[in-house]
Amino acid sequence: MIQRDNTTAPALGAHPAVTGAYTIDPVHSTIGFSVRHAMITNVRGRFDRFEGLLVLDGSAPSRSEAYVSVQTDSMDTGAADRDAHLAGPDFFDSATFPLMTFHSTGIVPLGDDEFRLAGSLRIKDIELPLDIDVVFGGAGDDAFGNHRVGFAGSATLRRSDWGLAWNTPLDTGGVLISDKVTLTLDISAIRTEQEAAA
Secondary structure (H helix, E strand, O other): OOOOOOOOOOOHHHOHHHOEEEEEOHHHOEEEEEEEEOOOEEEEEEEOOEEEEEEEOOOOHHHOEEEEEEEHHHEEOOOHHHHHHHHOOOOOOOOOOOEEEEEEEEEEEEEOOEEEEEEEEEEOOEEEEEEEEEEEEEEEEOOOOOEEEEEEEEEEEEHHHHOOOOOOEOOOOOEOEEEEEEEEEEEEEEEEEOOOOO
């Protein structure tokens, strides 16, 4: 669970002015992941190409919605050979399934600026429920007059549930890659239109 910083902006529910549609700014956002490697350390990476839409209701956050699409061949773990393997048929099979998508199915306020974003994650041809714990980071205008909102989030999943089951055993016991994967999100989104608060 993300630790809440008490110095951040008040809860989304106290900000009806954030109501509207927002597009995710990929230049100022990160969709990352980490996975245990060789049973001793974590390998981290990120996806470089993605887009998304947030439809926010600042007066009634539970009515808000989120949609994200990620290009599965855009991952960067700092090792080109590893990235090519991840994009290949053992994992994402990006040539056949170029997109990984998430859409929300509900939002539950947890108090203060924390929320649980319930949704559905599709990888390859498998779509399963996924909950993401989210913290509202605040809202404001940037130097170019764009109105922005920010969120940070995390979720844990088992990659084998989505058909990403490749692995190899270690001579010392265990496997090369953990089944558990942690997703991390740092999202900055720009408002495209403002709608009347409900």
